[in-house]
Amino acid sequence: MAHAVYVSNADSREISVLRLDDDGVLTFVESQPVNGTVMPMAMSPDHRYLYASLRSDPFAVAVFATDPATGRLTPLSTAPLPDNMAYLSTDRSGRFLLSASYSGDKIAVNPIAPDGSVAPPVEVKSTPPHAHSIVTDLSNRYLFAAALGGDVILQYRFDAETGRLTPNQPPHVETAAGAGPRHLVFHPDGSLAYGTNELDGTVNTYRFESATGTLSLIASAAAMPSGDGPPWTSELRLTPNGRYLYVAERTSSTLTGFRIDPAAGLLEPLGHTPTEARPRGFAIDPSGRFLVAAGQLSHGVTSYAIGPETGSLTPRHRLAVGLDPNWVEIVDLR
Secondary structure, three states: OOEEEEEEEOOOOEEEEEEEOOOOOEEEEEEEEOOOOEEEEEEOOOOOEEEEEEOOOOOEEEEEEEOOOOOOEEEEEEEEOOOOOOEEEEOOOOOEEEEEEOOOOEEEEEEEOOOOOEOOOOEEEEOOOOEEEEEEOOOOOEEEEEEHHHOEEEEEEEOOOOOOEEEEEEEEEEOOOOOOEEEEEEOOOOOEEEEEEOOOOEEEEEEEEOOOOEEEEEEEEEOOOOOOOOOOEEEEEEOOOOOEEEEEEOOOOEEEEEEEOOOOOOEEEEEEEEOOOOOOEEEEOOOOOEEEEEEOOOOEEEEEEEOOOOOOEEEEEEEEOOOOEEEEEEEEOO
């Protein structure tokens, strides 16, 4: 099955639409211009709509319809956001757009209408410094936001009918001092979560208690190659089967792989793969066969085949895109 790959290019203010075929080859489909510095993106759960955060004034989200056969984008609407949002996601139902502001120290919840348009926020909450991600758990009953400057992951109860947030008890889980928690992903079985720490180059493993909606730290593993300078991790992604986890590290321009222990959820290092220069964003296709990484300084993307038995990354194809590519989303084509 072929896939559509979406790459946001901040400096050239465009979204590159690519086709990823079963052999790992990338083909250019189109470039969709946007009216701002485009960075984080989020796909609706049904893959009908793509949301893109515009991080230049006026801060907004651009909404696009996706063609299920070609991946091409059709601009639908633009809606204001409460601040310069560094991260977008939707709740598990696709009824709410979730956003986090690194520079504005806040998170927001905006309703999404049936036509994909984004309404004014129902929640805007202040956070410790530098909120950098916002996601719900698989049950859609709890919401988490990483605050990089506060060394905490905030914990909320999430009302999936209204979008309202209530601080959970405890209201946050702390990381190591100076770790700088950035992004958080949930394991497909729902019992574990993994968080990348930007400033100390580690990835944390958390046990998720579904009865209380809270996280507890199990272990921390190094994602930064030794001797490469100050850590600067960015994205992390899981394969859909939950066997492997990958973390991007910008100082060394590498992708670090881990095998996940099926019993305890702990991370077993697989090594470091050189990739595009300053890899801020990457994604894994829904089949779990390919990873596509973007380089902010190389202005290109590379596809990798994921070894099903080893988790190894084998380069398959490289393609130039726009300027400062920084976010990648991948969906199946029909």
